[in-house]
Structure formats: structure tokens, C-alpha cells
Amino acid sequence: MDDGSELSLTIAHIVQRLKGSHLHSQIERRAKECLHQPDIKLDSLKEDVRSFLKTSGWERQLQNAVYRELQVQLPPSHPAAPPEHLKEPLAYMRAAQAGWEKRVLKSLNSMSTELGVPLARMRPAAEQKELANKWNEMGTDEPDLASVRPVYAPKDFLEVLVSLRNPNHDGSEDVSVRSHWGLVQVPLNVRDIPQLRRAFSELNLTSGQLGIDDHAHIHPDLFENEYVQIGKKVVMEQDSAAAQQYSRQGCSTGLRADLWALILNSNNQPQDVMHYEQLTAGVIQHDLLVDNLIYKDVKLTASNDDYYFVFEDFLYQVLLCFSRDTAVLEHFKYNSATPPRSFIQGKGGEEECAVVYPPNGVIPFHGFSMYVAPLCFLYNEPSKLYSVFREMYIRYFFRLHSISSSPSGIVSLCLQFERLLQTHLPQLFYHLRQIGAQPLRIAFKWMVRAFSGYLSTDQLLLLWDRVLGYDSLEVVAVLAAAVFAFRAENLMEVTSLGSAEAVLADLSTLKVMPLIQIFLFATAI
Amino acid sequence: MSGSSDDITPVSCTIKPPVHLQIGDAKADAAQSGVCVVDVTLPFGKPVHIKDITFKNHYTASVTVRLLRRSPGQEAPAKWCTALRDLPLMENPHTEGGSQDYCSxxxxxxxxxxDHVISVRLILRQPSSAWLTFSLEDISIFPHNPEKEVSDWLSDLTLVEQHPDLEGLTDPQTVSSSIQQMWALTEVMQTNQTTASIGRYDVDGCYDIKLLSLT
Structure with missing residues (x-):
């Protein structure tokens, strides 16, 4: 396959996807309007319109939209490849994901039957009115959720990942002889430290980092002041690619909200606000069983969290709207998961009555609300908060709870974490394994949430800066390994899983960037 | 690029069962072989000009393509030649990357x-002992037609000159012009078709659901 035709395939793919978007019609309208301007000449029409779009900033918007498409969804790698190959190329991973989904659906079905609550129903008018009135204070309502339990928790999911096997992989060697002592037994390719050093070169010891070089003891003129000035310029330029590159060394608190929105190309246009209002109407109209799961999850996690409890009402709004958003379904083209299906009651099993449940196809699990909670520190306008969260979800977070071979997928992250520990702290790994405290059993919950709810918020946002900057979740696995390395001395002393967990129970005092930097660049290899 | 291979049908060919290379007595030797040969014979008497060979990988690390070609017009015996040596199909033979990908x-x-190929031999290699089997699936060979710029149905149109009974029908000129107008309209509709969805999840305002379907 030559580069030229591959490029034209990508271009055709992007044109197809941008066609009919709001941006497309906006640019078209502007181009039509500019024809009335005196400096547009008929004999150089094409160039004049083009330069008009350039000077009026529309070209940059188009660039950002194209950049987003390139990051989010690549065209199928080969014309003969079926759609499920784009979801996940490995057949046994697809099968494992399908099996896991079936379990989740069964559990949701049985919860619905046990509680006698339908999965979805239209709210009566009075109830609709009541909900609309208390939209901004949903937290004050204390529905009886004692019988509702999360559909699954991260540790259930870990068991599935641990049992994952490639049927074509030679497992004939004696288990005790096998070189891998870890829990994940899938032969995926994960990067080792030299490869990570090359990939994350901006994090090296000589380049300045927010999260290290903005420490109170360091004079701001050395790094911080100039770096913040550059950040302001990046925001002014409104260039997604530049913002992403900038984010690799961290975003300052004042600019982070703008920079992240720019990287994700969610600019909160009037139509986004309208879309959000439409979703709100959907929440008011229909009552879903998953709403109870969301309530319960927020109550169990964010409301109990010292940093996040103040955002309880925001979380309900965003998560309930998220569950109604059919635009999220788009991401199932490249997600190994498949949205659950059902049929409208009383309309038979015809294909036109088939619907996706919940409307966005995502069933929340225990801890799901922690993907939103940190973003509440950045955006106080619900529609803006919502659009940034949705974009974060369809780019990154979905990978943390679906079984796939993607380098940012949870399976790869688990394997990478285990490999890093085995390679660089073999004694520690061996010790923990001997006392029955497999490191992954402790670190898994951190990684599934991308550390949200475990680190202090300023540190978490510094970590997520790098996730966005490198467009990869690998740094999450690196941090998990770095935390073990940091606590290695204490961990070598423990003799049980309980005491190992106790050593690693509180991560809120850790400074993430020094840990990552030392682990990647100051460890002998 | 085989993007256009959708509208070309592959050559019907016979794919022989894979033969694994073994040293000594194949039955006595328990060690797995890392080399495997798949022969693909093209229809007898009809040498093919190959456009591309498409397949789905199954844990083959690299592939070599050899062709048996007959020089046109001569009675000389056909000759084997190597068309491609060790094309890597997996990034790393020991890990999954590329193990189940489609490839052309x-x-x-x-x-x-x-050109003038009568047989194709694919030599598959897998140096890693991590995998139980390796092979290529869904092998298809697409023909290359350099002379045929005009597709078949167009040339067929000029060949078959039919004069059906036209009496009592409207003037074909006016029919075609009005049809052209309609065609232009549908084209406009099609190009303006939006990919954006309207975001409804209910069916006629109804979203009452009891159970999720497990199939």
C-alpha cells in the first residue's frame, strides 16, 4: 500500500465525517456572506474566499476539527477488514468483551426484575415538573437506594482480565517455570523504559515541568513565568495541536480549562448549549434504571470525597445527561464494547422498535462518576463541563473499562505496570507475590479511574495534562509503578496483603511529576 | 492499494493445505516448524496478471511471495522467481501487534x-515458539487489467445494438432531459446529506423498556 493512496483514503474519510457537521454549514454560510464584500473579486474568487476564511479564523477552526478527527478515529486500516476489526483486531479479545457484556446485562436485567423497576419509563407529568424544579439541587433529594447496588466494581472486572488467554498462545510450559509472574497473561506488546523515554522525551530531567519547576522554592523567572507566557500565546492562537504539545510539560492552573478545551476541540458553541438542554429535557422526560446507578455511585464515591463532595449536583446533571446522549454511540465504532440493545415495550420485536439502552450505550459501574469529578474544578458552566467530559470519555476513559489490545487499553496498562515492576524492582515484585499481595490487585483500582479520587486534585490534573498531551494513558501505568517504587522500602517490610494495602492506602500526599520523572529518567536500566 | 478491488472479483484459485518444513522425520520430531509453505494454483491454461494478493494474517511473522511465471508466446518452461522477500506482518514475532490484521x-x-503467473507460493515464517499455529486466512488474488480502461458493461452496451419497438412512446430526448433534471436534483440531495444525527433515542416518543436483549 503506497502512502499517496493511504493519504487520499484518510482525506476522503475526514471529508465524509466533517460533511454535514455544524462547522461545515457555518463555513459555507460565511463564504456565501463574504461574496458581498468589495475586496472579493470575481476573477480571483477562489483565492479571495480562501484568504477571507483564513483571516477570519475559520481556517484554524477547520484545522482543529481535522486534527480532532485524526486523533479520535482513524479510517479502517484495510478495505477488506470488517467493522468489528476496527473495534478490536484480536478475535479472542472481542469474544471476552462480549462475554463480559453479557454478564453485565444479565445482572442489570435481574436487578430490574428484583426491584420491580422497569429499565426505562416515561415520567408522569407531575414528576417531570418536580424534577425540573429541583434540577439544580438533585443532591438534596434522598431517594431510597438501599436495594440498588453497582452493577460491577473494578475488582470484578480485574478477574475477567486475569482469566484472559490467547487460545493460540503456547501455555504448555510448567506454570512455575514460566517467566511471567504477573497476573496478566496476554502477549501484548508494551513499551519498556528505553522506549518510554523516547516517547515521553519532554518529561526528561532537563526540560522544565509544571508540577516540579513551579515549586515555591524555585524562582518563577527560571521557568514558570516564561512558560505561562507561552501558554497564553497558545490559547490566543487557538491551535489544538500546539495546545496538545504544550500540555506535555503541564498546564498552569489559570490556563488549564482553556487549553484542555482547545486540545479536545470542544469550544462550547451555542449549538452545544442547545444540545445540552435537549439532553436535560430527555432526563426530565424519561426515568431510567441506570439513573439509580448513577445516584448510588455519586453517593458512594464523590459525595464521600473531601475534594469533590461540593460538586454533587453538577455530577448528577452531567452524568444523567451523558446517559441520554446518542452522540456517544459514535465511539462504539472504535471501542471493543457494543451498546446493549432492547425493544420498546408492547411494540413487538420488530427491528424499528429496537433501541439502545441506555441511550448512550454506556452502563456506569462503581466509580464512574470519578471521571467527571476532577473536571468540575475547571468548568463551572454545566454545558461546557459536559462537552469536555464527553470528549474525554470517547477519547480516553472508555478504554479503561473495555477489553482491548489498544496500548491505552486497560489490559495493556495492567501488563505494562507488571512488566515495569518486574523489570526494575524484581525483588519487590517477588516479595509481594510471595506474601499473596499481587501488585496489580492493589494498583488496578487506581488505573481504572486514571487515579481520580486517589491523588490530590492539583496532582491529578497535572497527570491528566500528560494524558492529553501524549494522547495516551500509558503514563497512568508508569505512575502506578512509580508509586510502588517510591514505597518500595516500606513494602519490603510488609508480610500480608492487608499491610501492603495499608502502606499504599493514602496517595494524596504524593507529587506525581517527580515520581514519574525519576522512575522514567533517573532509574538505572 | 486495493480500495478498488471491491468492484473486481478475485481470481478463482486453489489454495493447497499448508506444508510445514521439518528436518528429518516429521512425525518423530515434536518441535514445531517455523516455516510453512502455502501453494496457490491459478486456473489451468489461464495465466494471471496479479494486481494484489489480499489475506488475513493469523500469527505469521513474515511472508515471502514467489511466483511461477510463463514467458508469453514462448514454449520455454515456466520459471520461479521471488517477488517479495520477508515482508513483516507482525511488529514483533513474540507479541500480538499485527497478528490478526488484514493485509494486501x-x-x-x-x-x-x-504477469503471466500460473502459480503463487507463499512462504510463511514464525520464528517465535510462543504460538501454537500460524497461517494466512482468506487468501484472494485480484487480477490486473491494464488494457481494460473501459469497464465491461460499457463495451457491452456498444456491442449489443437492439432496436426495440419504439412506437407510441414519448420522444426519448424529452424523457432523458427530464430524467437528467431529476437525477441532478437527487445528486444535490445526496451531496447535501448530513452525517449529523438528530439525537433521538426514543421511538415515536416512547422509551419504555423492560428487559435487555442478550443476543
């Missing part, structure tokens, strides 16, 4: 012109 070998990638 295009004629531009080959070192010799893949």
Missing part, C-alpha cells in the same frame, strides 16, 4: 512484474 501485497511492492 500490491504489484507495486513486488520486485518482478507479476
Amino acid at each position: 501485497v500490491h504489484r507495486a511492492q513486488m520486485q518482478v512484474e507479476p
Whole structure:
């Protein structure tokens, strides 16, 4: 396959996807309007319109939209490849994901039957009115959720990942002889430290980092002041690619909200606000069983969290709207998961009555609300908060709870974490394994949430800066390994899983960037 | 690039069962072989100009393509030649990357012109002992037709000159012009078709659901 035709395939793919978007019609309208301007000449029409779009900033918007498409969804790698190959190329991973989904659906079905609550129903008018009135204070309502339990928790999911096997992989060697002592037994390719050093070169010891070089003891003129000035310029330029590159060394608190929105190309246009209002109407109209799961999850996690409890009402709004958003379904083209299906009651099993449940196809699990909670520190306008969260979800977070071979997928992250520990702290790994405290059993919950709810918020946002900057979740696995390395001395002393967990129970005092930097660049290899 | 291969049908060919290379007595030797040969014979008496060879990988690390070609017009015996040597299909033979991917070998990638081919031999290699089996699936060979710029149905149209009974029908000119107008309208509709969805999840305002379907 030559580069030229591959490029034209990508271009055709992007044109197809941008066609009919709001941006497309906006640019078209502007181009039509500019024809009335005196400096547009008929004999150089094409160039004049083009330069008009350039000077009026529309070209940059188009660039950002194209950049987003390139990051989010690549065209199928080969014309003969079926759609499920784009979801996940490995057949046994697809099968494992399908099996896991079936379990989740069964559990949701049985919860619905046990509680006698339908999965979805239209709210009566009075109830609709009541909900609309208390939209901004949903937290004050204390529905009886004692019988509702999360559909699954991260540790259930870990068991599935641990049992994952490639049927074509030679497992004939004696288990005790096998070189891998870890829990994940899938032969995926994960990067080792030299490869990570090359990939994350901006994090090296000589380049300045927010999260290290903005420490109170360091004079701001050395790094911080100039770096913040550059950040302001990046925001002014409104260039997604530049913002992403900038984010690799961290975003300052004042600019982070703008920079992240720019990287994700969610600019909160009037139509986004309208879309959000439409979703709100959907929440008011229909009552879903998953709403109870969301309530319960927020109550169990964010409301109990010292940093996040103040955002309880925001979380309900965003998560309930998220569950109604059919635009999220788009991401199932490249997600190994498949949205659950059902049929409208009383309309038979015809294909036109088939619907996706919940409307966005995502069933929340225990801890799901922690993907939103940190973003509440950045955006106080619900529609803006919502659009940034949705974009974060369809780019990154979905990978943390679906079984796939993607380098940012949870399976790869688990394997990478285990490999890093085995390679660089073999004694520690061996010790923990001997006392029955497999490191992954402790670190898994951190990684599934991308550390949200475990680190202090300023540190978490510094970590997520790098996730966005490198467009990869690998740094999450690196941090998990770095935390073990940091606590290695204490961990070598423990003799049980309980005491190992106790050593690693509180991560809120850790400074993430020094840990990552030392682990990647100051460890002998 | 085989993007256009959708509208070309592959050559009907016989794919022989894979033969694994073994040293000594194959039955006595328990060690797995890392080399495997798959022969693909093209229809007898009809040498093919190959456009591309498409397949789905199954844990093969690299592939070599050899062609048996007959020089046109001569009675000389056909000759084997190597068209492509060790094309990597997996990033790392020990890990999954590329292990189940779809792949095409295009004629531009080959070192010799893949014309007048009567047989194709694929030599598969897998140096890693991590895998129980390795093979290529869904092998298809697409023909290359350099002379045929005009597709078949167009040339067929000029060949078959039919004069059906036209009496009592409207003037074909006016029919065609009005049809052209309609065609232009549908084209406009099609180009303006939006990919954006309207975001409804209910069916006629109804979203009452009892159970999720497990199939």
C-alpha cells in the first residue's frame, strides 16, 4: 500500500465525517456572506474566499476539527477488514468483551426484575415538573437506594482480565517455570523504559515541568513565568495541536480549562448549549434504571470525597445527561464494547422498535462518576463541563473499562505496570507475590479511574495534562509503578496483603511529576 | 492499494493445505516448524496478471511471495522467481501487534512484474515458539487489467445494438432531459446529506423498556 493512496483514503474519510457537521454549514454560510464584500473579486474568487476564511479564523477552526478527527478515529486500516476489526483486531479479545457484556446485562436485567423497576419509563407529568424544579439541587433529594447496588466494581472486572488467554498462545510450559509472574497473561506488546523515554522525551530531567519547576522554592523567572507566557500565546492562537504539545510539560492552573478545551476541540458553541438542554429535557422526560446507578455511585464515591463532595449536583446533571446522549454511540465504532440493545415495550420485536439502552450505550459501574469529578474544578458552566467530559470519555476513559489490545487499553496498562515492576524492582515484585499481595490487585483500582479520587486534585490534573498531551494513558501505568517504587522500602517490610494495602492506602500526599520523572529518567536500566 | 478491488472479483484459485518444513522425520520430531509453505494454483491454461494478493494474517511473522511465471508466446518452461522477500506482518514475532490484521501485497511492492503467473507460493515464517499455529486466512488474488480502461458493461452496451419497438412512446430526448433534471436534483440531495444525527433515542416518543436483549 503506497502512502499517496493511504493519504487520499484518510482525506476522503475526514471529508465524509466533517460533511454535514455544524462547522461545515457555518463555513459555507460565511463564504456565501463574504461574496458581498468589495475586496472579493470575481476573477480571483477562489483565492479571495480562501484568504477571507483564513483571516477570519475559520481556517484554524477547520484545522482543529481535522486534527480532532485524526486523533479520535482513524479510517479502517484495510478495505477488506470488517467493522468489528476496527473495534478490536484480536478475535479472542472481542469474544471476552462480549462475554463480559453479557454478564453485565444479565445482572442489570435481574436487578430490574428484583426491584420491580422497569429499565426505562416515561415520567408522569407531575414528576417531570418536580424534577425540573429541583434540577439544580438533585443532591438534596434522598431517594431510597438501599436495594440498588453497582452493577460491577473494578475488582470484578480485574478477574475477567486475569482469566484472559490467547487460545493460540503456547501455555504448555510448567506454570512455575514460566517467566511471567504477573497476573496478566496476554502477549501484548508494551513499551519498556528505553522506549518510554523516547516517547515521553519532554518529561526528561532537563526540560522544565509544571508540577516540579513551579515549586515555591524555585524562582518563577527560571521557568514558570516564561512558560505561562507561552501558554497564553497558545490559547490566543487557538491551535489544538500546539495546545496538545504544550500540555506535555503541564498546564498552569489559570490556563488549564482553556487549553484542555482547545486540545479536545470542544469550544462550547451555542449549538452545544442547545444540545445540552435537549439532553436535560430527555432526563426530565424519561426515568431510567441506570439513573439509580448513577445516584448510588455519586453517593458512594464523590459525595464521600473531601475534594469533590461540593460538586454533587453538577455530577448528577452531567452524568444523567451523558446517559441520554446518542452522540456517544459514535465511539462504539472504535471501542471493543457494543451498546446493549432492547425493544420498546408492547411494540413487538420488530427491528424499528429496537433501541439502545441506555441511550448512550454506556452502563456506569462503581466509580464512574470519578471521571467527571476532577473536571468540575475547571468548568463551572454545566454545558461546557459536559462537552469536555464527553470528549474525554470517547477519547480516553472508555478504554479503561473495555477489553482491548489498544496500548491505552486497560489490559495493556495492567501488563505494562507488571512488566515495569518486574523489570526494575524484581525483588519487590517477588516479595509481594510471595506474601499473596499481587501488585496489580492493589494498583488496578487506581488505573481504572486514571487515579481520580486517589491523588490530590492539583496532582491529578497535572497527570491528566500528560494524558492529553501524549494522547495516551500509558503514563497512568508508569505512575502506578512509580508509586510502588517510591514505597518500595516500606513494602519490603510488609508480610500480608492487608499491610501492603495499608502502606499504599493514602496517595494524596504524593507529587506525581517527580515520581514519574525519576522512575522514567533517573532509574538505572 | 486495493480500495478498488471491491468492484473486481478475485481470481478463482486453489489454495493447497499448508506444508510445514521439518528436518528429518516429521512425525518423530515434536518441535514445531517455523516455516510453512502455502501453494496457490491459478486456473489451468489461464495465466494471471496479479494486481494484489489480499489475506488475513493469523500469527505469521513474515511472508515471502514467489511466483511461477510463463514467458508469453514462448514454449520455454515456466520459471520461479521471488517477488517479495520477508515482508513483516507482525511488529514483533513474540507479541500480538499485527497478528490478526488484514493485509494486501500490491504489484507495486513486488520486485518482478507479476504477469503471466500460473502459480503463487507463499512462504510463511514464525520464528517465535510462543504460538501454537500460524497461517494466512482468506487468501484472494485480484487480477490486473491494464488494457481494460473501459469497464465491461460499457463495451457491452456498444456491442449489443437492439432496436426495440419504439412506437407510441414519448420522444426519448424529452424523457432523458427530464430524467437528467431529476437525477441532478437527487445528486444535490445526496451531496447535501448530513452525517449529523438528530439525537433521538426514543421511538415515536416512547422509551419504555423492560428487559435487555442478550443476543
